[in-house]
Amino acid sequence: MDWHDLAYFVCLVEQQTLTACAEQLGVQHSTVSRRIERLEQALSLTLFDRLGKRYILTKEGELLYAQAAEVQKEIVTFERMAIDQNAMQGNVVISAPPVLANEVLIAELPAFRERYPDILLHVHGDVHFSDLYRKEADIALRLSRPTQNDLLIRTISHVNYGFFAHRGYIEHTPIEQWQLIEFQANARLFNWLQNLIHQHSYPVIFSSNDLYVTYSSVCQQLGIAILPYFLAAKNPALLPIDPVDRTVMTMHEIAATAANHAHIDKQAIPLVQSQPLYIVMHPDVRRSARVRIVAEWLGSVFGR
Structure with a gap:
């Protein structure tokens, strides 16, 4: 069994269609279908009933979903910790409301790039919350306070x-x-x-x-x-x-x-x-030196 198939299982439960799941994961819908079929074969279980384009959990699937979601979180955590946490190079993904990304962040990127040439920023202009548990973003800027208690949340501006x-x-x-x-x-x-x-x-x-x-x-x-x-x-x-x-x-x-x-x-x-502006991170990414640098930079940009 490929444990990464659980990510496809959990995503399909939440998105309900192959197309929506594929868009969420950035893959082809045929890849999602193939992964789900492989998981069902490995477990010798039918996890979904197909109703048109929708995938609905079977009773067996319902029993496994909650545990699969927890295991998927643990896999993501393990992968994060396996990365060289002290590396001052690599990618950092920032999720921010489009207006803040366009009107504030973009103007500050050249100065950041000059100071930290080996850190590549990916700025996602998102209206909806990115899932920090699935590593859709390393850092999120939000104008509404997230409700998850285990995330690191700090007010950096108003x-x-x-x-x-x-x-x-x-x-x-x-x-x-x-x-x-x-x-x-x-x-x-x-x-x-x-x-x-x-x-x-x-x-x-x-x-x-x-x-x-x-x-x-x-x-x-x-x-x-x-x-x-x-x-x-x-x-x-x-x-x-x-x-x-x-x-x-x-x-x-x-x-x-x-x-x-x-x-x-x-x-x-x-x-x-x-309105408060919050910076939000998963506790695991705080160990990364490059993520801490970007978080401190964001605090200085919006705290002026």
């Missing part, structure tokens, strides 16, 4: 969000006709936005779960929206606004609310929302 509108939109749109672009990908920010909609009767022109789409929509003067300050700063024509008074905010107001996250008392609508 991202400030505010309401923004284009200067042209403010100048040419009567304030009673201001409309909202709804950003839906972040529960905390979405709830913040819903408070504004309900308390002040803002019409929603459209919704998006993509921050870049939201940003482009504000740049195209379609309405006002929640944006991170570092992204809005790319376009000097985007101005921070007070969505309650429907006025442009002063730098004094921005600094005051960002510093203490105060709710300027306008029916409990905060003008600036701060």
